[in-house]
Amino acid sequence: MNKHHVSMSVNGDPVEILCETQQTLLDCLRDELYLTGTKEGCSTGDCGACSVTLNGRLVCSCLVLGVEANGCDVQTIEGIGSEKTLHPLQKTFLEEAALQCGVCTPGFIVAAKSLLDEKPNPSEEEIRYWLAGNLCRCTGYDKIIKAVIKAAKIMREENEQRTNRRAN
Amino acid sequence: MHQMNFAAPKTVAGAVKLLVQNKGRSKVIAGGTDLLVQLRMGKIKPGIIIDIKNIKEANQITIEKNGVRIGAAVSGAVVGEHESIKRNWPGVVEALELIGSTQIQGRASLGGNLCNGSPAADSVPALIANEAICRIAGPNGKRDIKVQNFVKSPSKTILKRDEILTSLFLPDKPNKSSSAYLRLIPRTEMDIAVVGVAASLTLDENNKCLDAIICLGAVAPKATVVKTAKKILVGKKINNDSLATLGMACEDTCDPINDTRGTIAYRTKVAGVLAKRAVQIAHTRILEKANL
Amino acid sequence: MSSVRTEELTRPNRKATEEENKFKVIGTRPVRPDGIDKVTGKANFGADIVLNGMLYGAIHRSKHAHALIKKVDVSKALKLEGVKSIITHSDLATLKPTDKNSNVNFFDLARNVLAKDKVLYDGHAIAAVAAISQTIANEAARLIEVEYKILKPVMNIKTAEKKNTPIIDKNIFTEGLKEPAKKPSNIAKKVEFLLGDPDKTFEQAEIVVDRKYSTQTVHQGYIEPHACAASYTKDNQATIWCSSQGAFMVRAYTAKLCGLETSKIKVIPAEIGGGFGGKTTIYLEPLAVKLSEKTGRPVKIVMNRTEVMRATGPTSGGTAHVKLGADKKGNFIAGLIELKYEAGAFAGSPVGLGCMTAFAPYNLKHVKCTGWDVLVNRPKAAAYRAPGAPVAAFAVESAIDELASKLQMDPIHLRLKNCATEGTTAPYGVTFDKIGHKECLEAALNSNHYRKKLKPYQGRGIASGFWFNIGGNSSAEIMINEDGNVTVATGNPDIGGSRASMAMMAAETLGINMENVKPIVADTESIPYSDLTGGSRVTFATGKAVIEAAEDMITEMCKRAAKFWKVDPAQVEWKNGKAICIERTDIEPMSMKQIAKIAFKTGGAISGKANINVKKGAGPGFGLHICDVEVDPETGRVTVLKYTAIQDVGKAIHPSYVEGQLQGGAAQGIGWALNEEYVYSKDGNLMNTGFLDYRIPVASDLPMIETILVEVPNPGHPFGVRGVGETPIVPPLGAVANAVSNAIGRRMTDLPLNPIKILSEIG
Structure with a gap:
């Protein structure tokens, strides 16, 4: 089997793995690095459960070869926040009951974060279209959209406070 | 056990050399959003995958004297963030951006969409309507051909086995022109076009049609230009009468199939409807631009 | 005492009712205890399990919908370096057709997880491999060669019923007929529920609506594919890690299929990434146990999406013929329904439940419900949220909508006139205790949604739904x-x-x-x-x-x-x-x-x-949904503009999660009504095996789904709880179809209502 030596940064940590050509970035994260927060729902880019950012760009990790990620910066759900340092999106998903089974949740949070990083005040329609590649079968999306709207507001307020502090 | 290699050359010459060496057993990867699905399903078994994203000219946008050159592997997200492409070729950008989700946009490229050879590819009708030109590299150097002539039939292109598509060139448009792309899918996102229509329109100083190209997707074995469109629209105002005639011409151009996504009757009828709407959108865009 | 909870009413400054003062915790909206794990990616689902020394499994599946297996040749696969074992049906316990209990036929279950001598649908599992990597396991599965004698597939009810049609299972003789069946048939069962004398009473009806309806096979569409890991130890004990809707179910079923005593198996439940009924049975677990037994190493098997679509739990497509009679004032006189449901390749569609639920929301003295369980060469139907009810309700609620327009009556008023209340006897024989159908209808009448005006090509549909709860x-x-x-x-x-x-x-x-x-x-x-x-x-x-x-x-x-x-x-x-x-x-x-x-x-x-x-007191659930749509008259595309789900939930313990059940059920029902369906080729191969062409709703397809929680406490529970999870998928099919029918002025009877069907109807 042809194996490739891949070096990348995952959530800020330098990692090195050996992967087969056909192994996807998703396979590498889950099976080689045991970062199982990124989920596989379809392996064809249709469900978004495997969403990660690659050099800052939102992608489906099932549609990227592991070897293509060589030298890249990868951010996964595991890098977004932990129990003590929850990201506003993680907080609002919990407060708004925006998850039922929870298997799509990591993908939604990664995708929503990439939206809010780029666009701090998206409309409901913009959120719905941005997240159209993330399937949820439990919630009907209602509470997810509300959680993203609420997180956006919190993040804008936090940003404002930070700017004010700096100005003072 | 099937062995599959991988290479990411930094130059066009390097990529071509690999293609020559591997004698048709290679597959070129740009965004990979179609290729990885085909690999996973076992539809293709290449001996080597050649990644062209590290080749500068395949992965950059350059403004040239008479237009813009977009690397074949530039992702939809990057094209969509390019202000002058958005302003001058809105139909191309909106077609490209309709391919898949935000996540897919992070990878999918114009070059990949074209080389995949699908009759339903969203960006292809828009490229054709905007008279885009492919730049192809091979062992004997470069050649340019019209996008319209690139796809032969479903999954078949004119690319020889040792050639790659490196970039697409969009020639500048006259001032009073614009474009639009519309597609019909059952949902709002994430589907393959049942019908796609691209329209490129240029008006004269009296807002009569000076030039028009209408290209249909998913209604024939490959994206198809409505040949009579120019004759129908040029010299006329864009109104219900001229559009009704155009709609019928589009229906006549269709040569679709029945499949899981649509029927012949449906595709034919909706092609006419979407063509009228796409021309109207392009028309509105020109007038809005003029009022700025 | 009943109360209605809308977002408007639950503003913090509102005066709490006496009822709510009774409770300190119940009715509040705390963060769920397992939440942090699920938003940080730490929660372990079925596929996340990793065991030391683990092997990877893969399954060889049938390319044919209906064929005899003449020979399975695993020699090439076994020669592949890294392949440790391959099993087929003969490695499972030997079971007889009589090995069944009231819930499950183990003989069928065993033939479903690994085909015996016949493959019965595209994707039917034939052999399972364990190897040292997923790549090698997949390659080995591909190298398994099966020699078939291809038979003509039976893909729909019409073909299944025909004379001289191929017989899927020679052991099936139609049950429930007056005369015992003498010949094998694709019709497994007839069921009938009768109340009063409907045939005679129809003569008194002044208005009768009579129409046929049809629906297609749909899938639960859970995002997490089936996954499990198993470890068999030397002392003949097995441990299974898997995501399922019931660890004890997995233990009992796997024990039976592996020929082990129940107590020899331990099942450790992983987090479950959606089930909706589809994970109330097993597919992989006995295979993993047997492969682990043979190899002496833990084995993990994870399905991909294609396998999920081809070989797991869809629910039945079917047809319904409804006849409903009323007097001029709108009082229902008599009702008839005949349902035919596709069971898949093994008997056991939820047609009986369809019959029992069809007219249950209404007070009807004369009803006949007849159901037919029909075998076709499609995957074995599994439970899906209120199994059997949505298709029956689609037909009945469409008929009521048609009746309302014939009577020129408001469809909610017509339902109010006829709705079941405390003391009503349902067609399946149960007399209701306190129920909240009437309260739901009243809440709908008082809602802002119902008062909203519509524009041309917009339509409103309403539909009720019922589920037993257990x-x-x-x-x-x-x-x-x-x-x-x-x-x-x-x-x-x-x-x-x-x-x-x-x-x-x-x-x-x-x-x-x-x-x-x-x-x-x-x-x-x-x-x-x-x-x-x-x-x-x-x-x-x-x-x-x-x-x-x-x-x-x-x-x-x-x-x-x-x-x-x-x-x-x-x-x-x-x-x-x-x-x-x-x-x-x-x-x-x-x-x-x-x-x-x-x-x-x-x-x-x-x-x-x-x-x-x-055994008693589960408290039936009733709901009412209101759906507004707009139809593009030139393309037939439907946009859902506004949607409200109203339900009697007894007492909402955590209102947010109760609302979530209503919203999720509504979304699944909207998908079922508009775009979801299994599409088979004429040879019986599934054409849409992924989320690209099996079109479940995406975020941009839906509006916010408003909810109104009606609380008529269930006398059978200390806090008044009623089950809430299934009722919400019962009304949407009818609500959406009625909305579309009202928008275009034509009765739509064949789901899904995709743009192609609608445009051909508009012309």
């Missing part, structure tokens, strides 16, 4: 830890927030805060038997077990306090989370924390338990 076997154990906090264990996988509701009910009963209760889902060796998570039974029945276990522990805590205080236990009462010695003001009440401290001095650790079988 009780069943549930176990709960509760204990105080040394620090005074509480752990509550149940045997029911948490599919959508049940840990929260269990913790809340325990906290409410104990009079403590929810933060002091840790709910866990126990494995099959750490809690007594519990029925699976399904039938909308967990918050009701397992909740009841939790309440009883908490009460059991309260009794024990009072005893311990009495012992410590040296008073008669009869003098000790439990109030607001404390033991209180009545009539003794000199004794300070004792908190749980303090009781924890005296536990060892007064007799050891303190716990409570309840193992119950709830």
Whole structure:
């Protein structure tokens, strides 16, 4: 089997793995690095459960070869926040009951974060279209959209406070 | 056990050399959003995958004297963030951006969409309507051909086995022109076009049609230009009468199939409807631009 | 007492009703106990399990819908380096057609997980491989060669019913006929429910609507594919890690198929990434156990999406013929429905449940419901949220809509005139206790949504829905830890927030805060038997077990306090989370924390338990949905503009998760109505095996789904709980179809209502 030596940064940590050509970035994260927060729902880019950012760009990790990620910066759900340092999106998903089974949740949070990083005040329609590649079968999306709207507001307020502090 | 290699050359010459060496057993990867699905399903078994994203000219946008050159592997997200492409070729950008989700946009490229050879590819009708030109590299150097002539039939292109598509060139448009792309899918996102229509329109100083190209997707074995469109629209105002005639011409151009996504009757009828709407959108865009 | 909870009414500054003052925890919206793990990616689902020395599994599946297996050649696959073992049906326990109980036919189940001598649908599993990597396992599965004798596939009811059509299963003789069937048939069963004399009564009807309806096979569409890992040890014991709706179900079914005693298997439930009924059966577990037994190493098998679509749990497509008669004032006189459901390749569609639920929301004295269970070469139907009910309700609710327009009556008023209330006897023979159908209809009439005006090509549809809800076997154990906090264990996988509701009910009963209760889902060796998570039974029945276990522990805590205080236990009462010695003001009440401290001095650790079988009092659920759509007259595309789901939920323990059930069920129903369907080629191959062409709703397809929670407390539960999970998928098919029909002025009877069908109807 042809194996490739891949070096990348995952959530800020330098990692090195050996992967087969056909192994996807998703396979590498889950099976080689045991970062199982990124989920596989379809392996064809249709469900978004495997969403990660690659050099800052939102992608489906099932549609990227592991070897293509060589030298890249990868951010996964595991890098977004932990129990003590929850990201506003993680907080609002919990407060708004925006998850039922929870298997799509990591993908939604990664995708929503990439939206809010780029666009701090998206409309409901913009959120719905941005997240159209993330399937949820439990919630009907209602509470997810509300959680993203609420997180956006919190993040804008936090940003404002930070700017004010700096100005003072 | 099937062995599959991988290479990411930094130059066009390097990529071509690999293609020559591997004698048709290679597959070129740009965004990979179609290729990885085909690999996973076992539809293709290449001996080597050649990644062209590290080749500068395949992965950059350059403004040239008479237009813009977009690397074949530039992702939809990057094209969509390019202000002058958005302003001058809105139909191309909106077609490209309709391919898949935000996540897919992070990878999918114009070059990949074209080389995949699908009759339903969203960006292809828009490229054709905007008279885009492919730049192809091979062992004997470069050649340019019209996008319209690139796809032969479903999954078949004119690319020889040792050639790659490196970039697409969009020639500048006259001032009073614009474009639009519309597609019909059952949902709002994430589907393959049942019908796609691209329209490129240029008006004269009296807002009569000076030039028009209408290209249909998913209604024939490959994206198809409505040949009579120019004759129908040029010299006329864009109104219900001229559009009704155009709609019928589009229906006549269709040569679709029945499949899981649509029927012949449906595709034919909706092609006419979407063509009228796409021309109207392009028309509105020109007038809005003029009022700025 | 009933109350209506809308977002408007639950603003914090509103005056709480007396009813709500009764509760401290119930009715609030705390963060779920397992939430942080699920938003940080730490929660372990089925595919996340990794075991030392683990092998990877893959399955060879049939390319044909209907064929005899002449030979399975595994020699090439076995030669591949890294392949450790391959199994086929003959490696499973030998079962007979008579090996069945009331829930499941194990002979069929075994032939479903690995085909015996015949493949019965595209994607039917034939052999399973274990190898040292997933790549090698997949390649080996591909190298397995099967020699077939291809038979003509039977893909739909029409073909299945024909004379001289191929017979899918020669052991099937139609059950339920007056004369016992003499020849094998593709029709497995006829069922009939009769109330009064409908045939005769129809003569009195002044208006009759009579129409046929049809629907297609649809899939539950859970995002997490089936996955499991199994480890078989030398002492003939097996441990299974998997995501399912019931660890005890997995244990019982796998034991039967592997020929093991039930107690030899331990099932450790992983988090479950959606099920909706589809994970109430097994596919992979016996294969993983057998491969582990053969190789002596743990084996993990994970399906891909294509396998999920081709070979797991769809629910039946079917046809319905409805006849409904009324007088000129709109009083229903008599109703008939004949349902035919596709069972897939093995008997057992939910057609009986379709018959039982069809007219249940209404007060009808004369009803006949006939159902036919039909075999076709499609995957074996599995449960899907209110199995059988949505298709029947689609037909009946469409008929009522048609009747309303013929009578020129408001469709809600027509339903109010005829709705079932306390004391109504349903066609399936049950007389209802307190139910809330009428209250839902009234809430709809009073809603802002129902008053909103519509524009051209817009239409509004309403439809009611009913689901039985069930009780069943549930176990709960509760204990105080040394620090005074509480752990509550149940045997029911948490599919959508049940840990929260269990913790809340325990906290409410104990009079403590929810933060002091840790709910866990126990494995099959750490809690007594519990029925699976399904039938909308967990918050009701397992909740009841939790309440009883908490009460059991309260009794024990009072005893311990009495012992410590040296008073008669009869003098000790439990109030607001404390033991209180009545009539003794000199004794300070004792908190749980303090009781924890005296536990060892007064007799050891303190716990409570309840193992119950709830046979009565589940409290049926009724709902009403309002849907507004707009149809593009030139393309036939439908946009859902506004949607409201109203339901009698008894008592909402955690209102957010109850709303979530209504919203999720509505979304699934909208998908079913508009775009979801299995598409087969004429050879019987599934054409849409992924989420690209099996079109479940995406975020941009839907509006916000408003909810109105009507609370008519269920007298059968201490807090008034009714099951809420399944009812919400019953009304949407009818609500959407009625909305589309009203928008275009034509009755739409054939789901899904995709643009192609609608445009051809508009012309």
